[in-house]
Structure formats: C-alpha cells, structure tokens
Amino acid sequence: MQSYLETTVAAAVAAAVALLLVEVVHRVTRRLGRRSLLMTELTDHSHRPFQVAATALAVQLAVRFTTLYAVGSPWRQLVLRTLVLAVIAATAWLVASLLVVVEDTALARFRVDVPNNRHARRVRTQVVMLRRITIAVVVILAIGVMLMTFPAVRGVGAGVLTSAGVAAAVAALAAxxxxxxxxxxxxxxxxxxxxxxxxxxxxxxxxxxxxxxxxxxxxxxxxxxxxxxxxxxxxxxxxxxWTRTEAAVLGTAEFDVDWAVPVQAMREELRRLCESTELWDGRVCVLQVTDATGGMIQVRALVSAADAGSLWDLRCLVREHLVAWIRDHRPTALPRMRAELGDAAGPLPWQVVAPRRSIRRRPDTDIPDDARVFGGSDDGEARSETFGGSDDTDARTGTGAGRAEPADARR
Known part of the structure; x- marks a missing residue:
C-alpha cells in the first residue's frame, strides 16, 4: 500500500510540474509573440494538446521509475500500457495542431476578401486539401504505432507484410x-x-x-x-x-420584336441605361440583330459586369427597362402576327408606309459604336484578336484574308 501511495504521489507531482512548465512556456510565448502571427497561433491552438502530451509523458515516466520493484507485475504493465497509448495519442494531437498552425499562418498571407483573389483562392484550396491529408496521415500513423505496442500485433506483422500485395489489390478493388x-x-x-x-x-x-x-x-x-x-x-x-481566369463576365438579354423596331434608338437607350447604373463595369454594352427570320427579328443586348451576381441583376434590369421602353415609346415594335386582306394599295391605316427618315446624330454628341462585339472598342478589338487566329496562318493557307470572320454574322 505504501508503494502504491508513493507511485500516486510521484505521478501527481510529475503532472503538477509538467503543467507548471507548460504554463510558463505558454505565458512567455504569448508575451514574446504579440507581433508574430505564428507565435499567436501557437499559443491559441497548441496550448491544450501541449498540456496533455507533457502531463501524460511526465506521469508515464514517474510511474515507470517508481515501480521498478514490480517489473513483472500485471497491474504495472496495464498502467504503463495505458499511459504509453495516452502519450502517443497526445503527441499525435500536438503534431496535428502544429501542422494546422503552420497552414493557418500560410493562409493568412493570402486574403480572399479582396478583388482579384484568384491566386489566393487557389492557394487556399490546395492548403485545405493538404491539411486534410496531413491530419489523416497523422491519425493513421498514431493508430499504427499504438497497435504496434501490443506484442500480438508485432508478431503478425511479418505475415501481414508478406501478403501486402494481395491485400492492397483487394483493398483497391473494394475502395x-x-x-x-x-x-x-x-x-x-x-x-x-x-x-x-x-x-x-x-x-x-x-x-x-x-x-x-x-x-x-x-x-x-x-x-x-x-x-x-x-x-x-x-x-x-x-x-x-465563370471565374476561371477573372470574375468579370458577359451576359445577354434577348428580345423578339417586330421588324418596325428602331434598332439604333434601342441601342442608344441601352447605352443610356448602362451608364446610369452601378451594375455595369464599363466594358461591354452592345446591341445587335442576331436573327431575322419569320415574322419577327431577334435583338440581343450584350452587357458586362464585374462579377456573376452583378451580371444577373444587370441582365434583369436591361430586360425590364427595354421591355418598358418598347411598350411606352415604340408600341409598333411589339411582336405581332400580320394578316392582310384586300388591296395592298388601299387606304387602310396599317397599309400607309411613311417615308423613312435617316437618323442623324447631333454634332455635339459622341455616341460610341455599340453595334459590334468583335470591334468598335478596345475590348472588342482584343476579343476579335482572341477568336480570329493569326495572320501567319492565313498567309500559309493562301487565303490572304487576314483574320477569319467569326461565325453567325460577327455575333
């Protein structure tokens, strides 16, 4: 009974000394690392696992050296085996926390709450993946080391290694x-x-x-x-x-209207709308007739925004505004089905064709050329070069046409 009491007292003293030393190290590290992100992360995330690992190791050493008189005792082997498993688990916890601290410190250098954060998001994705892998590896190694402390497991280790090839094949097939x-x-x-x-x-x-x-x-x-x-x-x-290279994207809003629609007036209205909203990023504002078959024509408005959310709202705004503009200011451009009866030269109101007036721009206004996607502006010229190929290719093929014409009427 006296030996048990001495062992218990020694274990308690060892645990108290370990906790005291860990607390001293914790306070010193916190004071010295006020301006260091790494030291701050260490004191916040690794303090608890460091306490557990140091305490378990101190108690294990105290029990081992105070029970040398009972080397072959079953209770000593059980207690020491339990303490060794606790030391291994606490050490694995400490190593995992240190890896998390290092990864968090590396992530702090790359902010994702700022514009143009593509590189930061890429690094963050890779670091998060590495964190999951490293923690899984630490856990697996800790479990393996804990199992190897049992003599029975060490005895079957050789047999397991000899059949590792077959086991690996079966496991790979099953998983x-x-x-x-x-x-x-x-x-x-x-x-x-x-x-x-x-x-x-x-x-x-x-x-x-x-x-x-x-x-x-x-x-x-x-x-x-x-x-x-x-x-x-x-x-x-x-x-x-949509954000593979950058967050800025293009979007369309399409309208089926009558052939009587004034395209240039509609184009200028689209420009006025884009310039009056903060959703537009100032890059692309184009209106084109993309189809003219059957009884209607298809008009497409192409606009740009800084991100996908702004683009969605901008496309909805363009649809709402241009629909209201056609209804209120150009009602003859609304989609309609025609059926004409009688003489085409008759005096019916819809058979009277007014003389067309050419659209003249005032000399004091400078309306941008919004009729082309592949040209007409710096952004359009860059897009034309991207999709047009090189002049050398045309020279080798003998076309002599320079850049290839984009399909579907320069859409």
Missing part, C-alpha cells in the same frame, strides 16, 4: 470509388480547374463552390440550396467555370 474520389480531389486542388468561391454551372444550376473535400464538393446554389457532388464528377463531366 475503387472512394480512391477515385480522393485522387479526383487532389487533381482538382492542384490542376486549378476549380477553386473555392469559383462561380460554376453544374447540372443546370448556377452556384458557388462553397466547400471542396477529398470525397465531395458542395456547391451553393444562387437560391441558397446546396448541391453535393462527388469530386470525380468534376473530372469526368464538363462544367462551366
């Missing part, structure tokens, strides 16, 4: 889907195909990448629903990434 998603997650993280906060269109839904893990991807739909997809979906299924 084919899981491993496929894991490798797909790594591919997404390091191929830069998709990042956190990217705006994508998947399964006909428009949303934002909210979470990216090794096995699944969470897409936040625009109406606050969540679409959960396996990571392998993004490696085997085409999808749209």
């Amino acid at each position: 084919q889907s899981l491993l496929g998603n894991v490798f797909a997650g790594l591919q997404l993280a390091f191929s830069d195909a998709v990042r956190l906060d990217d705006v994508v269109v998947v399964e006909g839904e428009w949303g934002r990448i909210e979470e990216l893990t090794l096995s699944y991807v969470v897409v936040q739909i625009w109406d606050d629903r969540r679409l959960i997809l396996p990571t392998s979906y993004f490696t085997r299924t085409p999808f749209q990434n």
Whole structure:
C-alpha cells in the first residue's frame, strides 16, 4: 500500500510540474509573440494538446521509475500500457495542431476578401486539401504505432507484410470509388480547374463552390440550396467555370420584336441605361440583330459586369427597362402576327408606309459604336484578336484574308 501511495504521489507531482512548465512556456510565448502571427497561433491552438502530451509523458515516466520493484507485475504493465497509448495519442494531437498552425499562418498571407483573389483562392484550396491529408496521415500513423505496442500485433506483422500485395489489390478493388474520389480531389486542388468561391454551372444550376473535400464538393446554389457532388464528377463531366481566369463576365438579354423596331434608338437607350447604373463595369454594352427570320427579328443586348451576381441583376434590369421602353415609346415594335386582306394599295391605316427618315446624330454628341462585339472598342478589338487566329496562318493557307470572320454574322 505504501508503494502504491508513493507511485500516486510521484505521478501527481510529475503532472503538477509538467503543467507548471507548460504554463510558463505558454505565458512567455504569448508575451514574446504579440507581433508574430505564428507565435499567436501557437499559443491559441497548441496550448491544450501541449498540456496533455507533457502531463501524460511526465506521469508515464514517474510511474515507470517508481515501480521498478514490480517489473513483472500485471497491474504495472496495464498502467504503463495505458499511459504509453495516452502519450502517443497526445503527441499525435500536438503534431496535428502544429501542422494546422503552420497552414493557418500560410493562409493568412493570402486574403480572399479582396478583388482579384484568384491566386489566393487557389492557394487556399490546395492548403485545405493538404491539411486534410496531413491530419489523416497523422491519425493513421498514431493508430499504427499504438497497435504496434501490443506484442500480438508485432508478431503478425511479418505475415501481414508478406501478403501486402494481395491485400492492397483487394483493398483497391473494394475502395475503387472512394480512391477515385480522393485522387479526383487532389487533381482538382492542384490542376486549378476549380477553386473555392469559383462561380460554376453544374447540372443546370448556377452556384458557388462553397466547400471542396477529398470525397465531395458542395456547391451553393444562387437560391441558397446546396448541391453535393462527388469530386470525380468534376473530372469526368464538363462544367462551366465563370471565374476561371477573372470574375468579370458577359451576359445577354434577348428580345423578339417586330421588324418596325428602331434598332439604333434601342441601342442608344441601352447605352443610356448602362451608364446610369452601378451594375455595369464599363466594358461591354452592345446591341445587335442576331436573327431575322419569320415574322419577327431577334435583338440581343450584350452587357458586362464585374462579377456573376452583378451580371444577373444587370441582365434583369436591361430586360425590364427595354421591355418598358418598347411598350411606352415604340408600341409598333411589339411582336405581332400580320394578316392582310384586300388591296395592298388601299387606304387602310396599317397599309400607309411613311417615308423613312435617316437618323442623324447631333454634332455635339459622341455616341460610341455599340453595334459590334468583335470591334468598335478596345475590348472588342482584343476579343476579335482572341477568336480570329493569326495572320501567319492565313498567309500559309493562301487565303490572304487576314483574320477569319467569326461565325453567325460577327455575333
């Protein structure tokens, strides 16, 4: 009984000394690291696992050296085995917290709450993936070391190693889907195909990448629903990434109107609308007739915005404004079906064709050329060069036409 009491007292003293030393180190580190993000993260995240690991190690050493008289005692082996497992688990916790601190410190250098954060989102995606992998590896290694403390497990270790090839093949076959998603997650993280906060269109839904893990991807739909997809979906299924290179995007608003619509007046009205709203980023404001078959023509307004959310609101605003403008100011341009009876030269009101007046611009106004997508402005010229190819290619083919004409009437 006296030996048990001495062991208990020694363990308690060792635990108290360990806690005191850890507290001293914690306070010194906090005072010295007031201006260091790394030291602040260490004091905030690694203090508790450091306490547990130091206390478990101190108690384990105290019990081991105060019970040397009972080396073969079953209770000593049980207590020491439990303390060793506690030390291994606490050490794994401490190592995982240190890795998290290092990763958080690295992430702090890349802010995602600023414009043009594509590089920061890419680094954040990769670091988050590495964090999940490293923590999983630490946990697996800790469990393996804990199992190796049992003699029975060490005895079967040789047999397990000899059949490792067969076991690996069976495991790979059984976990084919899981491993496929894991490798797909790594591919997404390091191929830069998709990042956190990217705006994508998947399964006909428009949303934002909210979470990216090794096995699944969470897409936040625009109406606050969540679409959960396996990571392998993004490696085997085409999808749209609206923020692959930049957040600024283009959008359209299409109208079916009568042939009597004044296109130039409608174009100028679109320009006035874009210049009066903060949703427009000042890059593209184009109105074109994209189709003229049947009894109506199709007019398309192409506008640009700084991000996908602003573009959605801008497209809706363009539709509402131009619909109201046609209804109130150009009612003859509303879509209609014609059926003419009688003599075409008769005095009926709709058969009277007024002489056309040419649209003249006032000399003191400078209305931009909004009739072309591929030209007419600096942004249009750059887009024309992107989709037109090089002059050298045309020279080698003998066309001599310079840049190729975009399809569908320079749409």
